[in-house]
Amino acid sequence: MNNPLLEPFDQAPFSKIKNEDFKPAFLQAIEDARAEIDAIVANPEAPTFENTLEALDFSGQQLDRISSVFFNLNSAETNEEIQKIAQEVSPLLSEFGNDIILNEGLFQRVKSVYEQKDELNLTPEQATLLEKTYKKFSRNGANLKEEDKKRLRKIDAELAKLKLTFGENVLAETNKYELLLTNEQDVEGLPEGEKEAAEQLAQSRGKEGWLITLDYPSYIPFMKYAKNRDLRKKLSIAFGSKGFHNDKLDNQENVLKIVSLRHERANLLGYPTHANFVLEERMAETPEKVMDFLNELLEKAKPAAEREFQELEDFAKELDQIDRLEKWDSAYYSEKLKQKLFNLDDEKLKPYFKLENVINGVFKVAEMLFGLTFKEVSTIDKYHADVKTFEVYDDSNNFISLFYADFHPRPGKRGGAWMTSYKPQYIRNGKNSRPHISNVCNFTKPTSTKPSLLTFNEVTTLFHEFGHGLHGMLADTTYPSLSGTSVYWDFVELPSQIMENWCYEKEALELFAHHYQTGELIPMEYVEKIKDSATFQEGMATVRQLSFGFLDMAWHGTDPSGIKNVKAYETQAFENTSLFPETSETCMSTSFSHIFQGGYSSGYYSYKWAEVLDADAFAYFKERGIFNREISDRFKEHVLSKGGSENPMELYKRFRGAEPKIDALLERAGLLKSTG
Numbered sequence: 014m015n016n017p018l019l020e021p022f023d024q025a026p027f028s029k030i031k032n033e034d035f036k037p038a039f040l041q042a043i044e045d046a047r048a049e050i051d052a053i054v055a056n057p058e059a060p061t062f063e064n065t066l067e068a069l070d071f072s073g074q075q076l077d078r079i080s081s082v083f084f085n086l087n088s089a090e091t092n093e094e095i096q097k098i099a100q101e102v103s104p105l106l107s108e109f110g111n112d113i114i115l116n117e118g119l120f121q122r123v124k125s126v127y128e129q130k131d132e133l134n135l136t137p138e139q140a141t142l143l144e145k146t147y148k149k150f151s152r153n154g155a156n157l158k159e160e161d162k163k164r165l166r167k168i169d170a171e172l173a174k175l176k177l178t179f180g181e182n183v184l185a186e187t188n189k190y191e192l193l194l195t196n197e198q199d200v201e202g203l204p205e206g207e208k209e210a211a212e213q214l215a216q217s218r219g220k221e222g223w224l225i226t227l228d229y230p231s232y233i234p235f236m237k238y239a240k241n242r243d244l245r246k247k248l249s250i251a252f253g254s255k256g257f258h259n260d261k262l263d264n265q266e267n268v269l270k271i272v273s274l275r276h277e278r279a280n281l282l283g284y285p286t287h288a289n290f291v292l293e294e295r296m297a298e299t300p301e302k303v304m305d306f307l308n309e310l311l312e313k314a315k316p317a318a319e320r321e322f323q324e325l326e327d328f329a330k331e332l333d334q335i336d337r338l339e340k341w342d343s344a345y346y347s348e349k350l351k352q353k354l355f356n357l358d359d360e361k362l363k364p365y366f367k368l369e370n371v372i373n374g375v376f377k378v379a380e381m382l383f384g385l386t387f388k389e390v391s392t393i394d395k396y397h398a399d400v401k402t403f404e405v406y407d408d409s410n411n412f413i414s415l416f417y418a419d420f421h422p423r424p425g426k427r428g429g430a431w432m433t434s435y436k437p438q439y440i441r442n443g444k445n446s447r448p449h450i451s452n453v454c455n456f457t458k459p460t461s462t463k464p465s466l467l468t469f470n471e472v473t474t475l476f477h478e479f480g481h482g483l484h485g486m487l488a489d490t491t492y493p494s495l496s497g498t499s500v501y502w503d504f505v506e507l508p509s510q511i512m513e514n515w516c517y518e519k520e521a522l523e524l525f526a527h528h529y530q531t532g533e534l535i536p537m538e539y540v541e542k543i544k545d546s547a548t549f550q551e552g553m554a555t556v557r558q559l560s561f562g563f564l565d566m567a568w569h570g571t572d573p574s575g576i577k578n579v580k581a582y583e584t585q586a587f588e589n590t591s592l593f594p595e596t597s598e599t600c601m602s603t604s605f606s607h608i609f610q611g612g613y614s615s616g617y618y619s620y621k622w623a624e625v626l627d628a629d630a631f632a633y634f635k636e637r638g639i640f641n642r643e644i645s646d647r648f649k650e651h652v653l654s655k656g657g658s659e660n661p662m663e664l665y666k667r668f669r670g671a672e673p674k675i676d677a678l679l680e681r682a683g684l685l686k687s688t689g
């Protein structure tokens with residue numbers, strides 16, 4: 014039986030794979046990977062860096078290749094059969110992962126090497142691999158006494174259940190709410206398309222009129238456009254009180270249980286708080302540093318936020334004689350004010366951003382910065398006819414990477430945009446094995462009469478994902494687990510976000526932003542408008558983001574045993590960041606899925622942290638020229654090529670010559686304008 018996934022392969026053999034190949038390939042590859050681990054543990058020789066750490070990092074390669082092909086297909090080109098296989102193999106994979114983490118014999122070998130680390134003369138990358146591997150075990154309790162280990166497992170199981178319940182409650186609250194409007198006056202202000210959507214939604218549920226729900230595509234336009242203030246208030250309170258009704262879907266108890274279990278877990282492992290535990294593996298390192306960061310930004314952003322709030326309130330008073338600006342007025346009057354100030358229309362910009370031109374533009378930027386050339390090659394196997402495939406070379410004509418680009422939506426592809434890889438980069442036996450990188454987006458498809466024309470937002474998305482792509486393509490490390498985008502969470506958005514900056518620069522736009530019919534360059538007044546509108550109400554937006562960061566740290570940076578009332582505690586955490594009058598009916602924490610269900614606990618700050626990094630890094634280019642090869646070479650050498658092989662702050666300082674400062678972000682966000 015030939016299974017293409019079990020043969021050694023370089024390029025992913027998409028056209029040869031049948032769905033029924035996946036399951037047996039997974040089973041076989043897990044068994045093989047298990048045998049590799051067993052061999053490491055059973056090695057009669059004393060543990061060394063090579064026979065334990067290196068061997069472990071290079072184990073399971075076939076399994077990793079199969080997983081990346083399979084799960085990327087499940088995102089970009091799935092079907093019921095693939096989804097069913099995913100349900101079956103996911104538990105097997107997590108079981109295998111757990112078996113490694115809980116493998117006592119393996120841990121003892123890793124620990125024995127770790128204890129000799131100072132005498133081993135390791136390279137910085139080897140030292141990082143040793144540290145990260147050891148921590149993977151110790152942070153999961155490998156050093157604990159038997160009874161503490163048991164307690165840890167119990168906490169983990171309880172937390173998994175609580176997170177699930179938390180999310181299910183939020184979802185149930187979202188799904189059960191309906192606002193049915195039967196009087197056309199009540200949907201006044203909504204654009205035609207939104208009205209139609211609301212009408213169709215009502216019809217689809219056997220109702221007449223216009224149906225509004227708490228799903229974003231329904232909720233957001235209503236808050237932005239609906240003229241009826243009472244209805245906006247009603248919907249806003251419904252949205253803000255998910256999980257806060259003292260009924261069986263209430264999440265207050267779940268919040269308290271989650272934070273107290275996380276705290277206990279951190280204590281068991283020797284950390285004073287959950288935030289200390291999480292931040293140990295982040296660029297920010299400590300809760301104190303995160304709090305300093307949030308406070309420093311708040312101090313700078315608050316005057317602008319208060320000024321913008323006043324401006325918005327004055328505008329609303331003038332327009333509709335409202336008494337005071339409430340939360341449910343914010344989106345509505347902001348939209349009106351924005352229209353008045355900018356009147357910037359996506360349709361006017363789109364002809365300048367034909368997809369092919371933008372792709373050539375981003376390639377040209379990569380050539381000018383990093384000497385890369387992209388050669389379209391039709392012989393590379395692919396999973397769908399829409400996928401474009403390229404070979405990437407450096408300026409000495411060395412092969413650097415394969416690049417897959419999959420830009421248009423279709424059934425079987427999830428929404429959004431992302432970067433992924435089909436093969437990691439690593440160096441083994443002196444051979445540098447180059448990566449296979451992919452960008453997947455959902456841009457409008459061309460028709461027989463019109464090419465694919467991008468909105469400006471889509472242009473920056475393309476540059477963003479391409480930036481992640483460069484991080485993967487230019488990777489140059491020895492160990493696969495440290496390569497490319499395998500970096501700390503608060504560092505991973507630097508290479509992507511920095512690329513977005515080129516979209517606002519005349520020198521870069523000249524390379525590609527030409528009208529698809531006339532060839533005319535985009536007028537610079539449009540670009541100025543784009544920049545201005547991008548910083549519209551940036552003070553308020555910043556303070557809002559910071560408020561979530563403060564709330565996250567309030568829940569995870571202290572001993573929560575004294576907290577009895579979720580709402581009161583939250584109100585206190587919001588004290589320095591609140592602009593709008595307080596609403597007693599709503600509570601953010603009971604539906605704050607990012608931190609209580611997803612993986613963002615003690616990590617919400619990283620959104621702003623990444624912006625500070627990219628603004629500070631790009632300021633260096635602005636000082637020295639946005640296509641200055643000396644600066645881009647430094648960025649490639651110290652950031653893009655290094656992956657997670659060294660401490661990110663050290664890497665950043667080597668590139669920039671100093672730690673990142675918030676000034677460039679404040680400048681870019683227009684937060685330094687004098688008050689007046």
Ligand SMILES: [Zn+2]
Nearest residue numbers: 477481506509
């Ligand atoms: Zn990103």
